[in-house]
Amino acid sequence: MTTICPCRLGEPYDECCGRFHRGEAVAPTAERLMRSRFSAFAVGDVEYLLNSWHPRTRPAALELDPEQRWIHLEILGTEHGSLLDEEGTVEFRAHYRQDGRRGALHENSRFAKERGEWFYVDGTVSEGD
Template sequence: MFGVEVCLCGSGSSYDGCCGRLHRGSEQAETAEELMRSRYVAYAVGDLDYVFRTWHPRTRPADPRPQPGTTWTGLEIVDVVAGGPADSSGIVEFRAHFRTPAGDDVLHERSTFERRAGRWFYLTAD
């Protein structure tokens, strides 16, 4: 779909068999971590429609903005609290590494996710 062979989420799987299936909508994320990884990849490949669709309606912006000149270079999962297949909420702490014309940097975030009608959504971040 986006010319990516190995999934950028760090799973080691193919994009198509990993986050690509979620981006296409053929499957839904089973865990908060899986949703978070797929959202990172969506930013990396420019699939902002997916970012919008997986953002909780209570907290999402009207139009997620692209970050011109940003190249996402790696994802590190720091901590996961709940967010499993049987949970209704979860927290994923991560570091998303990126490069801009100003140099390398990292976004360190602790994100909250909520399940609505059987689907995971990104809610907020600290």
């Protein structure tokens, strides 16, 4: 059975974000890194989340809530972050389910590219979403 990637690009997980998670490829744009990080949250890949976090802002450890299920990602906008850029931002809304209720995280994330690889730097969460 082929599982569609949680990032919702419509490709099978193994051919989409799975290849980034396995280290077979690097995300070519800030948006693709954002999508691959959402998928890593969805599949519980803490190692990928930490490795794709910029060393300057990366936490020492990351613990995911096993009761929180990431179910849908909406990309609301991007600024820069293309193949030719060194920085970019991605505004997104990540939907989840926890304790039988739905919720969403609305964030504007900053990304930086170093030595050809994109990293998540930090983000500003919008309240009230």
